[in-house]
Ligand SMILES: NC(=O)c1ccc[n+]([C@@H]2O[C@H](COP(=O)([O-])OP(=O)(O)OC[C@H]3O[C@@H](n4cnc5c(N)ncnc54)[C@H](O)[C@@H]3O)[C@@H](O)[C@H]2O)c1
């Protein structure tokens with residue numbers, strides 16, 4: 001197979017536009033199939049969840065075994081290598097520290113004028129579900145990234161949903177990570193049926209108001225269809241990355257990092273964008289050797305991405321052109337390979353995360369650095385942010401006006417109300433209010 005190579009300066013506008021496309025851009029085939037799945041869960045609850053687990057996950061789950069039990073947690077703990085548990089504790093600790101640092105004050109108030117107080121109260125959302133994928137991998141790291149900020153934010157009893165495996169069980173490390181995070185409500189339901197379960201609630205799965213976490217197009221399509229009933233949280237579909245490398249980069253190292261996100265699935269996207277022909281060539285030459293060190297399935301995913309229309313190597317005429325491409329693409333993950341990576345920080349406006357330097361590969365961000373690795377996909381990094389404690393919190397405005405403050409504000413409110421034509425609004429800040437007080441006092 002031939003790795004896709006683009007000489008950017010010689011592409012026409014439509015070819016440049018095509019490079020910006022992701023698989024998530026067209027969800028229509030998934031939306032069509034997901035509608036009936038959602039309807040079945042709404043009507044049949046747990047029975048439908050068990051049936052879909054059998055059908056889509058080849059998992060023999062019965063209606064009485066959808067919730068993980070304390071015995072399941074204990075068995076998972078026994079099954080997982082103790083060295084992996086230590087690693088998950090280390091990574092979880094970094095993720096927790098990062099998100100604790102993100103927490104805002106729970107309230108603020110400002111005296112706008114004498115006797116006029118305004119501020120905000122910040123509270124956790126009362127019910128949130130975390131989606132933890134399983135299929136083209138198992139993702140205990142996604143438990144860390146979704147459940148730990150929920151706990152830090154103070155969400156009472158967060159819920160985890162995840163597809164069961166062919167043994168009818170939840171991935172053992174996923175359960176261990178849930179326990180490390182402090183989450184006990186874990187349910188065996190994934191894909192569109194899992195999203196529908198938390199949107200409507202079933203006999204076993206509680207209804208939630210919000211769902212966070214990444215997933216396949218089945219999950220993304222269900223979130224989209226259920227968005228009126230369930231806050232779908234920040235968008236997080238198939239993984240995508242750009243490695244931006246200038247002429248000071250080592251092409252072989254850049255290639256190693258290009259392969260990281262290319263192996264998630266055939267629907268992922270991954271580009272090396274460089275202004276250096278030597279870096280591009282070194283990366284191109286290195287990739288086949290790296291594929292030899294990967295499993296057949298991961299090579300299939302990676303080569304589908306890098307040899308197809310949503311991945312490969314882009315050679316630009318200048319580094320400015322490379323940076324412009326990054327900003328137009330707005331990748332989920334961006335890693336900068338350069339001797340002076342900080343020089344580029346101020347020039348990047350659109351990316352879910354910016355990892356600086358050749359010692360900060362995306363997998364370090366995925367697992368262990370601390371910032372959240374659930375990041376905006378499908379160009380939503382133009383306007384959206386990484387998952388964080390703010391996604392589990394909401395603001396309520398607070399106001400308090402004393403008698404003195406009222407005298408200052410009332411004439412302004414009355415003038416506005418009269419202009420907008422709202423009689424009751426105007427009356428409530430007129431002489432009628434003084435009269436109502438006086439009449440009330442004499443009662
Ligand atoms: N953006 C991020 O932060 C991030 C993080 C981790 C993973 N990811 C992405 O999440 C995705 C995980 O995908 P996955 O497949 O491993 O797990 P998944 O849990 O998202 O999807 C698997 C589920 O899809 C459903 N499904 C599969 N085939 C189906 C069919 N034919 N009909 C109906 N439903 C079907 C099943 O219910 C199955 O349980 C990947 O695309 C990966 O790149 C993103």
Ligand SMILES: N[C@H](CO)Cc1c[nH]c[nH+]1
Nearest residue numbers: 139141142239240366373
């Ligand atoms: N790259 C994913 C986010 O796009 C996160 C992840 C978890 N495990 C492996 N990778």
Ligand SMILES: [Zn+2]
Nearest residue numbers: 239260261366
């Ligand atoms: Zn990854």
